[in-house]
Amino acid sequence: MTAPAGTQPRRAGGHVPAAVELRAVSRHYGRRQARVRALDDVTVAFAQGSWTAVMGPSGSGKSTLLHCAAGLETVSAGQVLLGEHDLTAARDAELTALRRSEIGFVFQSFNLIASLTAEQNVMLPLKLAGQRISGKLVREVLASVGLEQRAKHRPRELSGGQQQRVAIARAMVTRPRVLFADEPTGALDSASARQVLGLLRELVSGNGQTIVMVTHDPAAAASADSVLFLSDGRIVDHAHAPSAAEVAARLAGLEG
Structure with a gap:
């Protein structure tokens, strides 16, 4: 299966390389008759500087795709590439180092440490990675x-x-290198969600950040450059710069 259109945009000067790529990735849970195939031979590349939303019915494999791409879950078959790094061949120590330096993750429930200030929460990844903590960088x-x-x-x-x-x-x-977001606006009111989506857009358009975002919200998905639709562990549709109404209609077709 070739990568869906819209996940590898072109710019002046030629083809944009992939920030993260899945090649024929499958992910199974359970054994024998109880085995569930959460991802089924998925091939897709997310270009540097792009924002891709991932949608699909409950149980379609959205979160599994995100976790496999981020190296948080081991694939059953296939290959995951983060730039020049092969996550499927990496040892645990290398994976941990890559997750701390090359991957950012944002969750629906924020996952902030309640006893720490905002500044201290932001410092935490630098501490865990053993990097020098720059107060100037944190403030910026x-x-x-x-x-x-x-x-x-x-x-x-x-x-x-x-x-x-x-x-x-x-x-x-x-x-x-890549920011993965799992339902980043799911716990927010509409005004706060718009602010967060505007911030994500600024990161992509202004800073060239690559974002892969799972969402159930058509309006959030329409903020992205492109949308992938999953069903039964496979990519079944894609859309480039769709409206929220178009996203909702395609999702309804999968759920129906």
Whole structure:
């Protein structure tokens, strides 16, 4: 299966290389009669500087695709490439180092540490990676998400949208090759969701960040450059720059 159109856009000067690529990836759970195939021979490449939304009915394999691409789950077959790194051949120590330096992850539930300030939460990936902590860098990253005045606030003192922006700052402080987002607006009200989506768009358009985002929200998906649709562990459709109405119609067709 070739990579769907829209996941590898072209720019002046030629073809854009992939930031992350799945080649004939399958992921199974269970054994024999109880075996479930969450991903089924999926091949797709996500170009550098692109934003791709992944959608599909419940159980279609969206989160499994995200976790396999990020090296959080072992594939049953196939190959996952993160730039020049083969995640499927990497040892545990190498995988851990790559996840800390090359991959950023944003979750629906924010996953901030309640006892730490916004500034301390953003510092955490640098500490875990054993990198020198630059206060200037942390302040710059918080400023980039509009929270430089909230650096000393703890999560309970921040709104949901502000907490998610801290989570994005934390994911971006190591300047990752790819930012993976799992339902990043799922716990937010509509106004906060729009702010977060605007921030993600700025990261892509202004900084050339690569983002792969799982979402159930057609409006969130329509903010991305392209949308992949999964069903029964396979990519069954794709759309380049669709409207929210077009996304909703295609998703309804899969769910029906």
